[in-house]
Amino acid sequence: MKLITRTLEVFGEYILFLGKVFRKPEKGKIFFNKLISEMDMMGVGSLLIVAIVSITMGSVITIQTALQVESNWIPHWTVGFTVRTSVVMELCPTIISLLLVGNLGSRITSEIGSMKVTEQVDALEVMGINSASYLVLPKIISALIVIPLLIIISIFFALFGGYITVLIVQMIPIYDFVDGLTSFFRMYDVYYALTKTFIFAFVMSSVCSFYGYRIEGGALELGKANTQGIVVASFIILVLNLVITQVML
Amino acid sequence: MIEVKNVSKYFGDKKVLDNISTQFYEGKVNLVIGRSGSGKTVLMKCLIGLLYPEEGDILYSGRNFNLLSDDEKKQLRTEMGMVFQGSALFDSMTIQENVMFPLDMLTDQSFEEKLERVNFCLQRVDLSGSNGLYPAELSGGMKKRAAIARGIACQPQYLFCDEPNSGLDPKTSLLIDQLITEITHDFNMTTIVNTHDLNSVITTGENINFIYEGELAWVGTKDNILISDNELLNDFIYAQPLTQMIRKGL
Numbered sequence: 001m002k003l004i005t006r007t008l009e010v011f012g013e014y015i016l017f018l019g020k021v022f023r024k025p026e027k028g029k030i031f032f033n034k035l036i037s038e039m040d041m042m043g044v045g046s047l048l049i050v051a052i053v054s055i056t057m058g059s060v061i062t063i064q065t066a067l068q069v070e071s072n073w074i075p076h077w078t079v080g081f082t083v084r085t086s087v088v089m090e091l092c093p094t095i096i097s098l099l100l101v102g103n104l105g106s107r108i109t110s111e112i113g114s115m116k117v118t119e120q121v122d123a124l125e126v127m128g129i130n131s132a133s134y135l136v137l138p139k140i141i142s143a144l145i146v147i148p149l150l151i152i153i154s155i156f157f158a159l160f161g162g163y164i165t166v167l168i169v170q171m172i173p174i175y176d177f178v179d180g181l182t183s184f185f186r187m188y189d190v191y192y193a194l195t196k197t198f199i200f201a202f203v204m205s206s207v208c209s210f211y212g213y214r215i216e217g218g219a220l221e222l223g224k225a226n227t228q229g230i231v232v233a234s235f236i237i238l239v240l241n242l243v244i245t246q247v248m249l
Numbered sequence: 250m251i252e253v254k255n256v257s258k259y260f261g262d263k264k265v266l267d268n269i270s271t272q273f274y275e276g277k278v279n280l281v282i283g284r285s286g287s288g289k290t291v292l293m294k295c296l297i298g299l300l301y302p303e304e305g306d307i308l309y310s311g312r313n314f315n316l317l318s319d320d321e322k323k324q325l326r327t328e329m330g331m332v333f334q335g336s337a338l339f340d341s342m343t344i345q346e347n348v349m350f351p352l353d354m355l356t357d358q359s360f361e362e363k364l365e366r367v368n369f370c371l372q373r374v375d376l377s378g379s380n381g382l383y384p385a386e387l388s389g390g391m392k393k394r395a396a397i398a399r400g401i402a403c404q405p406q407y408l409f410c411d412e413p414n415s416g417l418d419p420k421t422s423l424l425i426d427q428l429i430t431e432i433t434h435d436f437n438m439t440t441i442v443n444t445h446d447l448n449s450v451i452t453t454g455e456n457i458n459f460i461y462e463g464e465l466a467w468v469g470t471k472d473n474i475l476i477s478d479n480e481l482l483n484d485f486i487y488a489q490p491l492t493q494m495i496r497k498g499l
Contacts, residue, residue: 026354119337126297126409127351128326 017210020132021140031138038142042104046150053099054092054154058161061086066171076172080162080180085189087158093193094241096154097200100147101233105208108139109229112212113222121213136209143205144198151197192248199244200237207233250275251296251407251439256305258291265291266302267463275406276437278430278453282445283460284485289443290411292460296441297331297409298322309407327355330400330438332410336392338384338399344371345380348399355403370398374428390421394428401432408433410442414449422446426453445485447492450474459485 025031065082112135115121124131159181166177211229215221251273258266265288273279281289294300296307298314307314309325317325338347348370352363371377374394384392393413400408410429414422426449433440444450450457454471459482467482475496477483487496 030353115339118335118340119333120339122299123331123333123337123339125299126326126329126331127354128323129354 013214014207014210017132017213018206020130021136021206021209023130023133023137025133025137026129034134034138035142038138039146041107042142043146043150046100046103046146047153049099049103050096050150050154051157053096054157055161055164057091057095058083058087058158059165061091061158062162062165062177063169063171066166076176077180077183079166079172080177081183082180083162083177084159084181084185087162088155088189088193092151092154092158093196093200094237096151097147097197097204097237098234100150101204101208101230101237104143105204105230105233106226108205108208109212109226110222112136112209113215113225116213116215117218117222132213136206136213139209140202140205143201147201147204148194148197151193155193192244195248196241196244199240203236203240204233207236250310251441252306252308253292253296254306254308256292256295256302256307258288258295258300258302265463266295269305269460269463269465271458271465271468272456273439273441274456275439276434277440277455278433279439279441279456279458280450280454281441281443281458281460282450282454282485284445287460288463289445289460293409293411293441293443297329298326327351327403328406330403330405330408332393332396332400332408332413334412334415336384336396338392338395340384342383343380344376344382344384344387344395344398347384347395348402351399351403366402367398370402371395373401373432374398389416390418390425393417393425397425397428397432401436401438404436406438408438408440410440412443412445414444414446419448422448423452429453447486447489450486461485 062079062083065086066079069078069082112121115135121131121135124134163174163177163181166172166174208229211225211232215225253269253271253273256266256269257264269292281292283289291300295302301315309328312321312325314322314325338344339350342350345364345367348367349363352358352366356363358366367380368377371379374397376391376394376398379387379391379395384395387395397410397413400410408429413425413429417425429440429442430453432438442449442453451471451474454474457467457469457471457474458465459467459469459479461481467477467479469477474482474486477486487493
């Protein structure tokens, strides 16, 4: 009972926090500059890790799928088809989003949290600036723009990883794999993946910002908030993944 | 002038400020002194609007903060400057960007006008030429001076300093005290300083408010603080062996 009450309290705080975040920025030019800076940090800063994880994920899923469908009754193109469907619909949107929660989410919580404990957030408030909007809104908008782009790039890297693996290992003919990758393509799968990603990006950026913003105390609380932010955002993403899948498919 | 009328503040059931009424005067360095945990910082947070008292009113040149609209509160905040205990400079910005920040956010001045003001403020706190440095590259005293420069950038009517001498050596503390006193007199600001540094008290205290366990226990000046017969105040002032020796000498 106490847990439910506490959860509802935190949810209420989160809603009030979002109410404070989604206000008109004080100065459009400053907001735009911060947005560009955040997009650079989120996008360029995450590209390498996204590429590495996607390529290896694509390779592994290709090998595993090829082993599972090793039968004369199943055509070879099934491997490419299954890899593409898994990568587009589930692996890249969900796994990469969870990866980004650990990477970008912890950076967001730490950045805002350290500003909170060193009174920099109070300094903004004393100047009459809406600190939540000034600090968090560019991060959320940036995440909504950059993360779907990262996921699209991730999908290409994962399929490329699968392609290279088939080319090197030659478990199936490469033209069968490519045939599978391009067969029965549904644009709806991409809409589904991007819808998920868009929602996950919002959850990741807003929840991690919220946990950074509500810190009271010092370095110990900063560490706790970082962990809490990542755990809660990941949990919400996994639950929403289930809900969105049920609703959209 | 800032008038505090019957202000009480609670954290849960605990009353941390108990019916405080006092005045902070224009053109003077007004001190709030007391032991750690006595309620000084809570009072200051109420004065700058970071906390809201459950009871009482705070009037800024006659304007009651509680009765102001959001826009009027925002306008009032532009008339305030604050120097935080830990300086609270923005780590990711240079000193020039830090001092220029309130001008960027709160005024429509051109870059040249803002730069002129920034250079004036930095020169006033003796930090000329530090424009391109980052806070991490400054000493504790320089950070405090940079924070004062940011605090006065928008020509505030009210300057709040939360323990500006904490973590500084006695000589640097004295320089910070002198600087705060000079800019208060030069710009005719209402300056409020939270401190428990006795050197600050006896050098800058033109109006001293002593808080004991959330209550205003004594009000006076640097001229009569050492000869007060208030026992709570004397316990605070003469807590250290050095000051006890001075008292015996008196």
